[in-house]
Amino acid sequence: MDPALLAAVLAFVAIGGIGLAFSGNGQPSTSTKRVKAVSGAGKTDRRKQAVDMVALKRKQTTQEALRELSANEKQSRKRRFSVKGQIAQAGVNLSVPMYWMMAAGAGLVLALIAFIVSKSPIGLAMGFFIGLFGLPRWVLGFLVTGRQKKFSNQLADAIDIIVRGVKSGLPLNQCLRIIAAESPEPVRSEFQQLCDSQAMGVPLEQSLQRMYDHMPLPEVNFFSIVLVIQQKTGGNLSESLGNLSSVLRSRKLMVEKVKALSAEAKASAMIIGSLPIVVMGLVYFTRPAYIAILFTDPTGHLILMGCAVMMSLGIFIMNKMVNFKF
Secondary structure, three states: HHHHHHHHHHHHHHHHHHHHHHHHOOOOHHHHHHHHHHHHHHHHHHHHHHHHHHHHHHHHHHHHHHHHHHHHHHHHHHHHOOOHHHHHHHOOOOHHHHHHHHHHHHHHEEEEEHHHHOHHHHHHHHHHHHHHHHHHHHHHHHHHHHHHHHHHHHHHHHHHHHHHHHHHHOOOHHHHHHHHHOOOOOOHHHHHHHHHHHHHHHHHHHHHHHHHHHOHHHHHHHHHHHHHHHHEEEEEHHHHHHHHHHHHHHHHHHHHHHHHHHHHHHHHHHHHHHHHHHHHHHHHOHHHHHHHHHHHHHHHHHHHHHHHHHHHHHHHHHHHHOOOOO
16 A cells, blocks of 8 residues: 555544544533533522522511511500500600599589589589590590601601611611600600610510500501511611601601691581580570570470580581591
């Protein structure tokens, strides 16, 4: 065989082997591709399952927290409408026995005044009942309403303090102490009680529940829900509280708009409700003998009782018509 031809064949075989080797290293075989695809798909599925499990666990934790808050809210309703709860909501430094002593004193004074005016035991009983149960509760309700209004107007600013503090790196407890030290009343006292409870080792959820008992407002309930859920599930606290602050400010604007639109109806209801009492007073001072029969005759007593019942019912209905719940 010709040596030149043999050298050419060997060179061709060598070049072909080198090319086959390089082509095998550059492009994997079909089985290798399939194995890599299956392994990559398995990793993706496992990663997706892990993310889904975390999301499901977070959702379950959130639902449990909401159920606990709802149960606590139902339990606090009974405490909220008691005399002790009303005194705590009014922010008055007064014990329950002292409250009843003052109510009894007011009842005796009103009973004496009613007896002097009406000269009848029915007037005496009505005066004592109003002084014992009606007037003190009305005063407490007035104080509670004013305090709650001030708190709701200041809560959005307090939440903004927490948002700015968290964004600057301060912990939540330090932000609460800043609010307790720098905010005006009644926000200062409520957050001071919250900080004191935290310092004594009371869980945050129970401390917020006590705040809601003292200040049963939807805004406080929203604030409690955000903090409890963030504590249990995590998340961006500053973003959540920032959104809550925007919602509270929008809610306040809506309240003021509703008040402006319903001012005429409320004024009409007040005039209509007070007109019979004003007319009776004017008749009593101008012609006492004309209206005195209502206070001296038994039939007049029945007429007065019927008028009181109908007036109370009418005022209650008008109050429900002009007060909008949202």
